[in-house]
Amino acid sequence: MQYSDSILNTPSSFIRNILKVTDSADVISFAGGLPNPISFPIDALKASVNHAIDESGAKLFQYSTTQGYLPLRQYIAEKYNKKQPGLNYTADDVLITTGSQQALELISKVLLNKGDGVVIEEPGYLGAIQAFTLREPQFYGVTLENEGINVAELKTALKQPNVKMVYTVPNFQNPTGLTYTKERREAVYEAIKDEDVIFIEDDPYGELRFTGEHLPYIAAGKMTNSVVLGSFSKTVTPGMRLGYILTKNHELLNHIETAKQASDLHTNIFAQYILHDYLTNNAYEEHVEKIIALYKEQANAMLAAMEKYFPAHVSYTKPEGGMFIWVTMNNGANALEKFHEAMEQKVAFVPGNPFYTSKSDVNTMRLNYTNATPEMIEEGIKRLGQIL
Amino acid sequence: MQYSDSILNTPSSFIRNILKVTDSADVISFAGGLPNPISFPIDALKASVNHAIDESGAKLFQYSTTQGYLPLRQYIAEKYNKKQPGLNYTADDVLITTGSQQALELISKVLLNKGDGVVIEEPGYLGAIQAFTLREPQFYGVTLENEGINVAELKTALKQPNVKMVYTVPNFQNPTGLTYTKERREAVYEAIKDEDVIFIEDDPYGELRFTGEHLPYIAAGKMTNSVVLGSFSKTVTPGMRLGYILTKNHELLNHIETAKQASDLHTNIFAQYILHDYLTNNAYEEHVEKIIALYKEQANAMLAAMEKYFPAHVSYTKPEGGMFIWVTMNNGANALEKFHEAMEQKVAFVPGNPFYTSKSDVNTMRLNYTNATPEMIEEGIKRLGQIL
The missing domain is CATH 3.90.1150.10 (Aspartate Aminotransferase, domain 1)
Structure with missing residues (x-):
């Protein structure tokens, strides 16, 4: 074979x-x-299972929509708007994924033909490299410095006509733990804002800041081709595989929805109900x-x-x-x-x-x-x- | 873009x-x-959630293995061996997927290059057509008759050198409701047994037989390149997205495991524990x-x-x-x-x-x-x- x-x-x-x-x-x-x-939060999640089943019964067990459970999408949009005024997300900008690993795979599936270019931090997140590699792309590694990605190298990479997307982890990056400074975020935004590329800010760790304060996203809230990825794996449970994509580019999101239909129909709806119940009935912060x-x-x-x-x-x-x-x-x-x-x-x-x-x-x-x-x-x- | x-x-x-x-x-x-x-079985599943959390705690919530929860894989292997002696599946032959839609997508991802051939029943299952289409294959439709797929047409299709897989739904097919007769199963097996193709029997409905008796699988238990797909969506809950792949072809299964790592890391482990608890503590039959x-x-x-x-x-x-x-x-x-x-x-x-x-x-x-x-x-x- x-x-x-x-x-x-x-x-x-x-x-x-x-x-x-x-x-x-x-x-x-x-x-x-x-x-x-x-x-x-095991005890609280257990209470939420019982509560959500009592409240919504069969809906937790039936097939559901590909985009995800609407109240959970609303919750996520509002959470981001509260964290950073000006993002202005709505539930229509959110798609729930089977962990944020799936988000990486779906985005690369709808964007990349064989040989298309992907700009990625060097060193970069292994799970992203693995997901993108399935599409046989050409990687353009850009050095990740203490302050963030090297902007001169980024500009050089963006001159390549086959580049479709730029992938970054601006907060407490995996593997380096580095965080882009405010200045570097602005310089990166200047470098990408007029380019026809999807700009991904993968942010699974953003809430886990123990020093300093939240820095604004690089492109979110500023350009349609911005994509932010998030996850509940680091703050609630990775076992339930609940991540999400945030973007104002609805053409992209529609393609991702079709790709998700073909990939796993929808994310576990039982888990989405439980998570939503947990988030709205507990002191998450x-x-x-x-x-x-x-x-x-x-x-x-x-x-x-x-x-x-x-x-x-x-x-x-x-x-x-x-x-x-x-x-x-x-x-x-x-x-x-x-x-x-x-x-x-x-x-x-x-x-x-x-x-x-x-x-x-x-x-x-x-x-x-x-x-x-x-x-x-x-x-x-x-x-x-x-x-x- | x-x-x-x-x-x-x-x-x-x-x-x-x-x-x-x-x-x-x-x-x-x-x-x-x-x-x-x-x-x-809502009440029983609710009891199983509480029981599984009490018994296994944090394990339900942490990252887990890509192949799936071992006791569930063992349960599935034994269930098939009981249903049809001679299948001889072990847990090593089972990989848990995020619904059987994901099984279709993973198999096509590891087998198909653009332009490779897929033999499919005509009419065939829409979800499979959609998953396979992502790989831009060449479809060879073979007429589905009342007794099963047309064997002469199947043999003609198999002469195409680019054919990598044959996809069938032998029991109560979606969309037709048709079931392959015993004779047709044997004739199909004769047609494929010496071919270098993966033979898929997608069987989400097999347990829901209300007339007649279980007919043996076409290729399962007889050839290494046999793949059987199953699901708990039609008998327990589709909302939890729990399907599986059964095959003795471990090279194929290893590739699928890598593809699954890159696609969503692993299937929701919380749901796998609950399902296993339900299956082993209730009168499932x-x-x-x-x-x-x-x-x-x-x-x-x-x-x-x-x-x-x-x-x-x-x-x-x-x-x-x-x-x-x-x-x-x-x-x-x-x-x-x-x-x-x-x-x-x-x-x-x-x-x-x-x-x-x-x-x-x-x-x-x-x-x-x-x-x-x-x-x-x-x-x-x-x-x-x-x-x-």
């Missing part, structure tokens, strides 16, 4: 594969990207504050340990939120080799390799801090410091 | 579009394809018997009304199970014109058009009987008889 070119070119997730070795009980793992279970307080403590523990145990040639990002720290070995050491050495010492991270679309020999690594106690974090970073 | 060729060539669902007009309260609609709400009894009554009411009110030039199928009857106007009347006339009389059906990959002028229509009382069915068919 000859399989399709698109699947033969798509790597299975490097992270999901290494999790098989990093998951043993005796390993201190910074490799995953799982939210801490504290972020699941207080719940998010609890997650933030925990992640701040964990991030600080990791940064303090790095300060203490890492040699001088190793630099690392200082995230203002989110779940990750990015480490660079400025002596040019090889991340894959260090990964194997670290596993011998029972400590795990993700080597930077799968986050690049153009390099294979890298000196970077991603560390997650949301699933270990401060004590385990200190011990793990201590071991890692000896290896580095 | 120039969208992708694949989305520009993919029609949005004709049925979902006409549902907007056929759904008013004063229309007797045979247009939908919704299971009757009697098929949702008795529940299915209740659905069958209702559908049998409704199908009989529709057939009796057709006998009474339809003119002699109209023929129709007599399903042994499932949800649909297929009507042919042998005077060559146009189904789309009749659809508009029927809507004026406040009765709705689906014109046959979207079920064909090669014709646009058709004299056939699909009628669903699972969502109306026998009295409404009689009244609707009476009105339709006058139009025909």
Whole structure:
């Protein structure tokens, strides 16, 4: 059997594969990207299941609309309008997806022919690289600096006539933890505003800010071709696979709706009712504050340990939120080799390799801090410091 | 913005579009394809939610594996082995999908390059046509007769070197309600067994048999390239989007797993736990018997009304199970014109058009009987008889 070119070119997730070795009980793992279970409001969700079933009965169990449950779409639009006045979203601008991974896949499906151009941060989010790769695109990697994507490189990439979309994670990026500054956001907007491209701001971590304050989106509220992606995976539950697309480009959204019909008809409506019931009957903001307080403590523990145990040639990002720290070995050491050495010492991270679309020999690594106690974090970073 | 060729060539669902007009309260609609709400075991599912949360807690809410919840995969494998000895499925042969619509999309994604050949029943299942069309394939329609697909035409189609897969719905097919006879199944197997193609038996309705007895699958249990698709949408709930793929071809299944990672990471794990708890703690077979009894009554009411009110030039199928009857106007009347006339009389059906990959002028229509009382069915068919 000859399989399709698109699947033969798509790597299975490097992270999901290494999790098989990093998951043993005796390993201190910074490799995953799982939210801490504290972020699941289990009792409240259980109450919402019972409440929603009592209130709406069979509607939770029947086929439903492809765009998603209207009250949930309304809730999401209002939530964004409240966060950033001027966005002016309505329920018509929202489509519910089966996690935001599906949003990435649907957008690339409706935009990309084989060989079309995708501008992406380098390093960039692995799940996006994987979803886009299914369409066999040409990637234009643009260096992600401490302040955000490099604007000169972005402008050069945008000169390529085949570019259809620009993909960014402006807040607490995965894998680097970096956040675009206000100035860089404005410069990026100036660079893209007159281009015929879809500009994606993927923002699964935006609410998890533990330092500083919310920065305005780069293009949302300003241009029709802006797309914002969001998710409840980091603040309520990833297991229910509930993400969404926000855009004022309704031609794009209609195509995405058709693609979604063909892909899975609609997102689990039972889960959409439960989530909506939970959001409207609980103190969601207080719940998010609890997650933030925990992640701040964990991030600080990791940064303090790095300060203490890492040699001088190793630099690392200082995230203002989110779940990750990015480490660079400025002596040019090889991340894959260090990964194997670290596993011998029972400590795990993700080597930077799968986050690049153009390099294979890298000196970077991603560390997650949301699933270990401060004590385990200190011990793990201590071991890692000896290896580095 | 120039969208992708694949989305520009993919029609949005004709049925979902006409549902907007056929759904008013004063229309007797045979247009939908919704299971009757009697098929949702709401109280038992509610009990299972509470039970599963109490038992497994955070596991229902965290990220999970792409292949699906192991105990559910085991349950499914055993269920098939019990139904048809010799299938010998194990959990490793099962992958859980976000409804069986996703199974269609994933399989076409890993098999089809643009222009590859797909053999499909004519008329065939609309959702499959839609999913496959995203890959821009070449369709080879093979006439579906009362006994099953035409074997001579199938053999001719298989001579095309670009054919990668054959797609069938052998039990109570959508849209026709037809079931392949035992003899035709054997003849189809003889025709395909030495070909290098994936043979799909999509079987969402198989359990809903109200006349006759279970017939063995065409290729399952006999060839590695056999794929069986199943779903809990017709017997438990479609709202939770829970389907699955069964195959002994693990190279295919691995590629599908990678495609699923990139598409939505994994199927809602909360729903998988609930379904598994429901299936293992309730009398599922008795529940299915209740659905069958209702559908049998409704199908009989529709057939009796057709006998009474339809003119002699109209023929129709007599399903042994499932949800649909297929009507042919042998005077060559146009189904789309009749659809508009029927809507004026406040009765709705689906014109046959979207079920064909090669014709646009058709004299056939699909009628669903699972969502109306026998009295409404009689009244609707009476009105339709006058139009025909």
